[in-house]
Amino acid sequence: xxxxxxxxxxxxxxxANGAQATWQGLLDGKxxxxxxxxxDVSDIPAKIGGMVxxxxxxxxxxxxxHVSVKDMKKMDEFIIFGIAAADQALADSGWVPExxxxxxxxxxxxxxxxxGLPRIAESAQLIADGKIRRVSPFFIPSCLINLVSxxxxxxxxxxxxxxxxxxxxxxxxxxxxxxxxxxxxxxADVMVAGGAEAAVCRLGMAGFxxxxxxxxxxxxxxxxxxxxxxxxxxxxxxxEGAGCVVLEEYEHAKARGAxxxxxxxxxxxxxxxxxxTAPAADGNGGFRSMRNALRNAGVTPEQVDYxxxxxxxxxxxDEIELGAVKRLFGDxxxxxxxxxxxxxxxxxxxxxxxxxxxxxxxxxxxxxxxxTLNLHNPSEACRGIDLVPLEAKxxxxxxxxxxxxxxxxxxxSLVFKSV
Amino acid sequence: MSDVADRVKKIVVEHLGVEEDKVxxxxxxxxxxxxxxxxxxxxxxxxxxxxxxxxxxxxxxxILTVKDAIDFIEKANG
Numbered sequence: 257x258x259x260x261x262x263x264x265x266x267x268x269x270x271x272a273n274g275a276q277a278t279w280q281g282l283l284d285g286k287x288x289x290x291x292x293x294x295x296d297v298s299d300i301p302a303k304i305g306g307m308v309x310x311x312x313x314x315x316x317x318x319x320x321x322h323v324s325v326k327d328m329k330k331m332d333e334f335i336i337f338g339i340a341a342a343d344q345a346l347a348d349s350g351w352v353p354e355x356x357x358x359x360x361x362x363x364x365x366x367x368x369x370x371x372g373l374p375r376i377a378e379s380a381q382l383i384a385d386g387k388i389r390r391v392s393p394f395f396i397p398s399c400l401i402n403l404v405s406x407x408x409x410x411x412x413x414x415x416x417x418x419x420x421x422x423x424x425x426x427x428x429x430x431x432x433x434x435x436x437x438x439x440x441x442x443x444a445d446v447m448v449a450g451g452a453e454a455a456v457c458r459l460g461m462a463g464f465x466x467x468x469x470x471x472x473x474x475x476x477x478x479x480x481x482x483x484x485x486x487x488x489x490x491x492x493x494x495x496e497g498a499g500c501v502v503l504e505e506y507e508h509a510k511a512r513g514a515x516x517x518x519x520x521x522x523x524x525x526x527x528x529x530x531x532x533t534a535p536a537a538d539g540n541g542g543f544r545s546m547r548n549a550l551r552n553a554g555v556t557p558e559q560v561d562y563x564x565x566x567x568x569x570x571x572x573x574d575e576i577e578l579g580a581v582k583r584l585f586g587d588x589x590x591x592x593x594x595x596x597x598x599x600x601x602x603x604x605x606x607x608x609x610x611x612x613x614x615x616x617x618x619x620x621x622x623x624x625x626x627x628t629l630n631l632h633n634p635s636e637a638c639r640g641i642d643l644v645p646l647e648a649k650x651x652x653x654x655x656x657x658x659x660x661x662x663x664x665x666x667x668x669s670l671v672f673k674s675v
Numbered sequence: 676m677s678d679v680a681d682r683v684k685k686i687v688v689e690h691l692g693v694e695e696d697k698v699x700x701x702x703x704x705x706x707x708x709x710x711x712x713x714x715x716x717x718x719x720x721x722x723x724x725x726x727x728x729x730x731x732x733x734x735x736x737x738i739l740t741v742k743d744a745i746d747f748i749e750k751a752n753g
Contacts, residue, residue, distance in 0.1 A: 326692030329717075389723070393716040 260436040261675060263514040264349025264502030265614045266341040266450075269601050270306030270495050273317035274344060278601075278611070279618050281315075282626040283648040287479035287600050289493050295458055302470035304478040305456040306495025306602025308337070330394040331407060332372030337498035337607070338404035338452030339411060342366065346412060349502035350514060351446055353413065361445040363416030364405040365435035366452060366500060367427040369606025369662070372399025374457040404452050404498075416444040424662030425566075427451045428499060428609030429670055433523035435503050445508045450500035450610035464494060467533060471569065482603075483630035484567035484596035485574050485638035492568040495602030499610030501617070518617040518656075518672040522553025528665025535573055535661060539580035542566070545667035546584050546657060553671040555655055557588040560671075562625050562651075564616045564658040567596025568603050575637045577659065582641065593651060595644035599629035609660035613670055616656040620674045625649050679726070679752070680745045686721045687741060690714065700742040722748060 267274065270288025271281040281288070288306045297303040308317045319328065322340040331339075342364070346352075353359045375398050382390045397403050402420035409418045417438055421431040428451030435449035464470050471491035474481035482493045509516055526548060528541035535541060550557065566577050574596075582589050597615050604611060619625050631645035642649075658670045684698045691708050704710040704718060719735045722728070722744055728751040730738070738744050 324692060326690070330713075389729075390720065392720070393713040397713075 257440045258442065259506035260439045260503050260520045261506050261509050262501050262517040262520065262617050262672070263504045263509050264345040264351065265517065265617065266344025266348060266500045267497070267611050267614050268308055268317055268337045268340050269497040269604070269611055270308055271600055272309065272315040274315060275348070275614050277315040279615065282597055282600050282615065283624060285627060285629060285647065287629055288495065289478040289481055289602050291478055292456065297461065300458070300461050300465055301472040302461060302465050303475040304481055304493055306493055306604065307456065308497050329392070330398055331403065332375040332398045333454035334368050334372060334452045335398070335404050335407055337454055337496065338366050338450070338500070339407055341450055341452065341498035341500040342408040342448050345448060345500040345502045349504070351502060351504070353446070359413050359415040361416055362414045363418060363438065363444040363447045364408045364414050365417065365419045365421065365431045365438070365447055365449040366404040366408060367421030367423070367431045367606055368401045368404060368452050369422070369424045369427050370453065370455040370460065371401040373455040373460050375399050377457060377459040408448060414448065417447070423666045423668070424664055425603070425605050425608055426660040426662035426666045426668040427606035428611070429613065429658060429660035429668035430525070430609070432501060432503065432520070432610065432613050433525070433668055433670055436520045436523060439503055439505050445505045447503045448500055449503055450498060451607040452498035453605045453607040454496045455605065456494050456496045461494065469570065470494065480630050482569045482599045484565065484569045484599050484628055485578065485634050485643055486631045487633045487635045489569045489571060489574065492570055492598070493602035495604040497604050497611065498607045499614050501610070501613060516675045518620045519675050520670065521673040522549040522555060522671030524548030524550070524552055524669045526667045528667070530665050533663050535576050536665065537576065539576040539583070541665055541667045542577050542659060542661055543580035543584055545669045546580065546659065549657065549669035549671050555671060557585040558591070560592055560655045560657050561653040562616070562619050562656040563592060563594035564612045564656065565594050565596045566659040566661045567628070568598055575635065577661070578638050578641065589641050593625045593642045593644050593649060595626055595628040597626050599631070609658065609668065612658050612660070616658040616670070616672050619656050620653045620672055623650060623652050625651060625653065677745070677749070679748050682725055683722065683741060683744050683748065686725060687718065690718055690721055698741055700745065701740055703740050705739070726752060728752060
């Protein structure tokens, strides 16, 4: 089977715009969670979010750097974030496909959990207000999930596979895993893969709040709200942004002298077959996903140095995932470091697995693991493992495992290896 | 130049992101100003809103140039 490596990274996150700026923020213990001030939250119990810092200057996101003002009305914000992350990843990789052959060998696989929820809400409101003729001809293409891939394909002339994944909060991980397999199977030599999300809007917040999934106890201290495994955790904090990686066939990358961050060596999937939103109580879905990924990689738990957990800061989910990790790792649990970067970014839903893949490969590349913020008092069941509380930790990372679990009982795990 | 013409041109500049001097009366939205079929639908909607007129689909299909738009609106509002 052909080998697949990561040669470019891009990220637009609540911590910062840019993969390296976000990474530095994570290592510095910076949180991207803040009070929501761009729409009314007075009647919503959760009033905070992981909002991408906007503006011009280092680490700030300026949509006009990636999309013309004229084209912005043709895409809801998740697409703009996705284009930006893809632009960054491609620039970072140095891969510029210009010949027909290179363009056909390069594809896109960027998913989203929810897609253009803000634009759907606005357009539905027009109809409710009796203004059906005001619904934009760009409404549908501005909301469709696969239009992130579509727009990236058009912008960069990528004529290989043009695909998208929709698996809720597993989307980003599934996109990277599936895109890797496309390269392994020869459908493409290079894939731009990841996830994008921008559903922090009244409708999105109301929906997740109704499902009792969001943190509501830290509205006055937003940076403390996302606290995976901590006794005081009370739900996840919704975030927005996008992550992308450039995946490349190993010989292809080597031949052009590309920088290689890490190799994608394992991908595992599973279904809970249990409940629409709750993870299976015994954690067997996550367990099987991780086990399958390690089996696919031909790696034993003893070899894994770092786990980037799904760890969303929900009372139930955090303990279930941790239990599954303990069961899978056995005695090897003593040597692994596991952290949840959602403590800093919030939960980016369909983009989560993508930015966390970026963090996992950076942990390998930079020999440092990012911290779990706000983890002052791990709950009873969350002890006996290094959860990298509060501060980043220098350590050699040869293998990193990244978990993503989603509504519908869908699970994906990726294994990256140093090259 | 009429007030309607000024306002039509302003809308075209804003929606298609083109230079003002390119928006001549004889300019075709698609051939000269880089619009696609969805852009033209949106332009017509913008004209409807700006001028408070309704432009039925069969009439909209015949609005291909800046002048077509000005003429339609002046007639409708006349």
